[in-house]
Amino acid sequence: MDYxxxxxxxxxxxxxxxxxxxxxxxxMRPEVLGGIGGFSGAFSLSKIKDMKKPVLxxxxxGVGTKIKLAFLLDRHDTVGIDCVAMCVNDIACAxxxxxxxxxxxxxxxxxxxxxxAIVKGVAEGCEQxxxxxxxxxxxxxxxxMPEDEYDLAGFAVGVAEEDELVDGHxxxxxxxxxxxxxxxxxxxxxxxxxxxxxxxxxxxIRYNNELGKSLGDELLTPTRxxxxxxxxxxxxxxxxxxxxxxxxxxFYENIPRMLPDGIGAKVEKNSYEVPAIFKLLQKTGDVDEHxxxxxxxxxxxxxxxxxxxxxxxxxxxxxxxxENAFVIGETVSGxxxxxxx
Numbered sequence: 001m002d003y004x005x006x007x008x009x010x011x012x013x014x015x016x017x018x019x020x021x022x023x024x025x026x027x028m029r030p031e032v033l034g035g036i037g038g039f040s041g042a043f044s045l046s047k048i049k050d051m052k053k054p055v056l057x058x059x060x061x062g063v064g065t066k067i068k069l070a071f072l073l074d075r076h077d078t079v080g081i082d083c084v085a086m087c088v089n090d091i092a093c094a095x096x097x098x099x100x101x102x103x104x105x106x107x108x109x110x111x112x113x114x115x116x117a118i119v120k121g122v123a124e125g126c127e128q129x130x131x132x133x134x135x136x137x138x139x140x141x142x143x144x145m146p147e148d149e150y151d152l153a154g155f156a157v158g159v160a161e162e163d164e165l166v167d168g169h170x171x172x173x174x175x176x177x178x179x180x181x182x183x184x185x186x187x188x189x190x191x192x193x194x195x196x197x198x199x200x201x202x203x204x205i206r207y208n209n210e211l212g213k214s215l216g217d218e219l220l221t222p223t224r225x226x227x228x229x230x231x232x233x234x235x236x237x238x239x240x241x242x243x244x245x246x247x248x249x250x251f252y253e254n255i256p257r258m259l260p261d262g263i264g265a266k267v268e269k270n271s272y273e274v275p276a277i278f279k280l281l282q283k284t285g286d287v288d289e290h291x292x293x294x295x296x297x298x299x300x301x302x303x304x305x306x307x308x309x310x311x312x313x314x315x316x317x318x319x320x321x322x323e324n325a326f327v328i329g330e331t332v333s334g335x336x337x338x339x340x341x
Contacts, residue, residue, distance in 0.1 A: 016138055019116035023123035027133040031099070041134030043100050053162035057096035061086035062153035065190040069219055071149060072201055076114050078222045079152055080121025081128070082187045085223035086247065087156040088129040089302065092227045093243040093258075094167070095234075096160035098131035103154045105138045108145035118152060121222070128225040131156065168242035168258040168305070173333040175241060176311040177255075177265060181324035182301030184277055186223040188248040189295045193219065196285030210276050218277050226302050232321035233304070238314050242305035246297040253294065255303055255338045259331070265338045267329040275299045293340060305331060 017036065024036050033042035048054045063082045070079050080103070088098040103122050105115060115138055126133045145151075185193065197203065197215060204216030211218045226245075233240060242258035255265050278299060282292050292298060306314050311327055318325035332339075 015112040016110060016115040016119075019112055020119040020123075023116070023120045024133050027101075027123050027126040027131070029099070029130075029132045032132045032134055036135070038135075041100065041102065043132070043134060048159055051159070051161055054159050055096075055162045055165060057091050057094045057158045057160055057165075058156065059087040059090040059158075060153065060155040061090070062151065063187050065194060066187050066219070067150070067152060068190070068194060068199065069204065069216065072199060073204055073216050073220065075216075075220060076117040077121045077124075078220050080118050080123070081125040081222035081225070082121075083152050083154045084122055084125025084129060084131075084156070085225045086187055087154050088125075088131060088158070088225060088227050089223075089245045091156055091158040092230045093245045093302075094158075094160060095165050095230075095240065095243070096158035097231070098129050098156050098158040098227055100132045100134045101126050101129075101154055101156045102134065103136035103152065105136070105150055105152055106141055106145065107138065107150035108141060109147035110138060110140045114150075118150070122154070125222070125225060129227040131158075131227075166240050166243050169260055171241045171258070171260055171263055171305050171331055173263060173331055174308055175305050175331045176308045176314075176327055177267065177329040177331065178304045178306060178311060178314050178318070179272060179300035179326055179328040180226060180229065180302040180304070180318055181224075181272070181326075182246070182275075182297045182299055183224040184218060184221040184275065185281075186247070186297055186301060188297070190219075192285070192287070192295060193281065196281055196287070208280075210280050212276075224301050226323075229318055229321040229323045230302075233314055233317045236313060236317040238306060238310050238317060240304050240306060244303045246300055246303060248295070250295050250297065251293045251300075251338050251340070252290075256336050258303075258305060259336045261336055262333065264332050264334040264336060265329060266332050267338060267340050269340050271328045272299060272326045300328065303328065
């Protein structure tokens with residue numbers, strides 16, 4: 001008896017690392033010290049020390065049950081982007097710049113090509129966010145997980161000047177809410193998605209006229225990463241007073257997280273076109289509208305609160321950065337809650 005016969009293939013682990021190196025190399029920032037394969041990742045603070053009052057900002061998250069679709073379709077190169085997005089978007093919400101990222105993959109059996117495909121997506125996400133993938137872990141769990149399944153989580157660290165942190169405390173009644181379009185369902189609410197739609201390969205690969213693509217293609221579309229777009233807004237000289245990443249909990253839970261006491265948000269539902277996937281999900285599952293807005297991003301992946309005088313400039317900066325952006329409402333005096341109208 002040896003370790004391989006007990007279910008853990010060390011040689012497969014070595015091969016996974018070799019296959020992923022080409023993708024990881026593309027994410028390297030100048031501050032990264034050493035290469036992949038060590039016991040830890042090292043990141044130089046030489047630039048940070050020149051900041052006035054640097055604050056480290058961190059975020060951790062996973063992809064949730066969206067991974068089940070990757071299993072069904074045997075497509076594993078996009079969920080890594082989702083994993084990065086869920087972490088770095090939270091960091092960017094605070095006004096920080098993501099610096100580096102680490103991933104954790106737990107699998108029933110290490111198939112090197114599959115692991116490399118997952119990490120390829122992680123590296124792509126890091127490139128989009130401008131951060132480095134400086135390390136990670138692939139853990140083989142025979143007997144605990146099915147051989148063909150895995151789970152994926154990540155952790156990111158960013159930095160911001162203390163006086164540039166975005167925490168919502170300056171938001172006042174009459175400020176404008178600017179929405180940035182999502183790329184679809186992103187990585188939340190998939191437990192409901194999997195109850196509404198049949199989770200079979202045939203159903204997922206079949207062309208859907210309402211979506212203009214297959215359901216599987218639509219649902220596996222990676223979460224949009226907003227780091228560079230928010231940087232463009234900052235570089236345009238606009239002060240972002242508050243920022244909300246619309247994840248699990250949708251509008252009702254996430255928008256209030258950026259609001260100070262005594263300030264609510266009024267969102268106009270007809271201020272933008274809700275993407276077809278949400279209409280199809282609501283219709284097919286007979287899902288109540290409140291549940292939809294309390295579960296999904298409904299086509300808005302990020303909401304910014306800016307001074308009314310900066311609204312047009314903010315939309316223009318976001319569009320120049322390649323985003324679809326629109327005014328979706330305003331802040332009002334009252335309870336710290338969202339009103340849809």
